[in-house]
Amino acid sequence: MAGYRDLLRTPGVARMIAAQLVARFPNGMTSLGILLHVEQQTGSYGAAGLVLAAASVGQAAAGPVTSRWMGAWGMRRVLTLTLTVCVAAVLCLALLPLTLPGYMAFALLAGLSTPPVQAAVRTIYPKLVNSSQLTPLFSLDASLQEIIWIIAPVVITVVSTQVGTTQGLLLVAAIMVGGGIWFISAPELGRVRIPRSRRAFGRVVLKPPVMLATILGFLLIGACSAVEVGVVATFGHGGLEAGLVLAVFSIGSLAGGLTFGHIPIGPWAMARRMLIVTVGLGLTMVSLNIFWIGGTLLLAGIGVAPALAVLFAITTASVKFSETAEAFGWAGTGQLIGAAAGSAVAGILIDLGGPTGAYAAAALFAGAGFLVAVACVKAFPDLRHRDPSPLPDTEAVPVTPA
Numbered sequence: 001m002a003g004y005r006d007l008l009r010t011p012g013v014a015r016m017i018a019a020q021l022v023a024r025f026p027n028g029m030t031s032l033g034i035l036l037h038v039e040q041q042t043g044s045y046g047a048a049g050l051v052l053a054a055a056s057v058g059q060a061a062a063g064p065v066t067s068r069w070m071g072a073w074g075m076r077r078v079l080t081l082t083l084t085v086c087v088a089a090v091l092c093l094a095l096l097p098l099t100l101p102g103y104m105a106f107a108l109l110a111g112l113s114t115p116p117v118q119a120a121v122r123t124i125y126p127k128l129v130n131s132s133q134l135t136p137l138f139s140l141d142a143s144l145q146e147i148i149w150i151i152a153p154v155v156i157t158v159v160s161t162q163v164g165t166t167q168g169l170l171l172v173a174a175i176m177v178g179g180g181i182w183f184i185s186a187p188e189l190g191r192v193r194i195p196r197s198r199r200a201f202g203r204v205v206l207k208p209p210v211m212l213a214t215i216l217g218f219l220l221i222g223a224c225s226a227v228e229v230g231v232v233a234t235f236g237h238g239g240l241e242a243g244l245v246l247a248v249f250s251i252g253s254l255a256g257g258l259t260f261g262h263i264p265i266g267p268w269a270m271a272r273r274m275l276i277v278t279v280g281l282g283l284t285m286v287s288l289n290i291f292w293i294g295g296t297l298l299l300a301g302i303g304v305a306p307a308l309a310v311l312f313a314i315t316t317a318s319v320k321f322s323e324t325a326e327a328f329g330w331a332g333t334g335q336l337i338g339a340a341a342g343s344a345v346a347g348i349l350i351d352l353g354g355p356t357g358a359y360a361a362a363a364l365f366a367g368a369g370f371l372v373a374v375a376c377v378k379a380f381p382d383l384r385h386r387d388p389s390p391l392p393d394t395e396a397v398p399v400t401p402a
Contacts, residue, residue, distance in 0.1 A: 004258070007136055012128050012188050019186050020121040021144060022179035026172045028152025030110070031055065033172050034093060036157075037165035038103050047100050053340070054104040058111025060336040067119035067329030068201060071194040071322055075120050076184055083180040085113035087173050094169035117183060119328040122312055126321075127192050134316070135383065136262050139309035143257025146250040146305065154243060195322040205330040208379040209318035212372070213311040213331045216270065218338035219369035220307055223281060223362045224249075225342030227297065230358025233350045234288050241290055248294045252301020260306045264384040270310045271373040276303030278366040284359040300366075307369075317381050338365075 008014045031052055038048040069078045089110035093103065125137055160168035183189075197204075204210055228246060235241035256276075263269075280300025284293055311331060319327045342365055349357025373380075 019183040023117045023183040026176045028148040029156040029172050033156045033168045036160040040165045051103045051107045055107040055111040058108040059114045060333045062112040063333040064329035067116045068326040070325045071196050075189050079115050079184050082113045082115040087176050090173045094166050119325045122328050123324045124192050138312040139257050142305040142308040143254045146254040150247050150250045197322040204323045204327045209314040210327045213315045214334035218334040219365050221335040222338035222342030223365035225339040226346035226362035229346035233355040245294050249297040249301045252298040253304040256302035257305030266384045267377045267380040273303040273307040274370040274373050278370045281363040281366050
């Protein structure tokens with residue numbers, strides 16, 4: 001923990017971590033808020049599912065595009081534009097008397113305009129710290145984001161069920177505005193300028209480490225999404241058990257990231273961390289007892305944040321600085337598609353054989369990730385004895401004063 005304290009004392013690091021966590025906090029609220037609101041307005045979970053699908057499609061399609069725009073137009077311009085449109089779309093979802101096509105249209109717009117905060121902050125990180133601090137910083141970031149997934153769903157559920165679904169979406173919009181303004185106004189966004197990429201759009205994802213990060217992110221988040229569906233199917237919507245078990249899963253991830261974040265990343269790092277996730281998820285199928293599920297998910301969670309940290313690090317270390325934002329955009333798209341696939345497969349297996357099917361799906365996703373990491377071990381950069389910062393661009397990167 002002393003190493004993390006030193007890291008947080010580095011100028012700008014604590015501010016950027018806090019600002020991006022608040023700016024991204026609505027990510028843990030929006031889907032559930034839309035689900036509850038549309039279901040209440042239409043009386044149909046099927047309609048709510050279609051609206052959520054529209055939002056997910058928009059977010060997945062836009063990620064690489066808006067991330068690349070930051071190199072052409074500047075981070076603050078792109079973040080301000082997307083934030084404004086996204087907030088307006090959420091307000092329309094909350095306040096307008098819409099039919100199903102209207103809800104789907106505004107949800108698609110909200111997804112398309114989701115501010116690329118994650119790509120922006122992970123592009124900035126290498127400019128805030130020295131090379132020896134970058135891997136621990138990625139691990140700390142991956143760990144602390146679990147706070148979003150522990151707290152945000154509880155907040156939006158309480159507000160939407162106890163006050164109203166309209167008020168829940170208004171709260172989402174308010175946090176978007178507050179967190180977005182804080183992040184956009186951070187001095188670091190004025191100091192760091194992403195140079196315009198000279199490569200064609202989409203070429204960066206063909207680099208083996210970026211492709212690996214995208215595929216493994218798809219499988220890892222697919223496993224986590226299947227777990228969420230399985231836990232809800234096991235313990236139901238009405239009690240506290242499902243929320244508590246998922247919180248334990250996130251706490252395991254938080255603990256794993258903080259514990260193993262200082263370990264240098266070698267070619268086998270991803271395989272080892274995916275093995276922990278796979279073993280933990282495989283054991284969930286033994287029993288549906290709440291203590292057994294909680295204990296096995298705690299074990300599986302220990303590997304999640306460290307695995308995400310590997311994905312962040314290999315992406316950064318394998319591309320030029322001008323390509324980092326787009327690379328993280330593609331990785332984010334892979335994770336979004338994985339979340340949708342994991343939920344869909346888990347749901348089908350639950351209908352066929354009960355909640356155990358969801359845990360089997362999660363274990364299969366994680367196991368596939370482990371096998372990919374083993375099979376492609378030679379494609380992972382060895383970051384144990386090299387600078388994990390982005391590769392330098394051939395032209396000077398302009399830096400403007402804050």
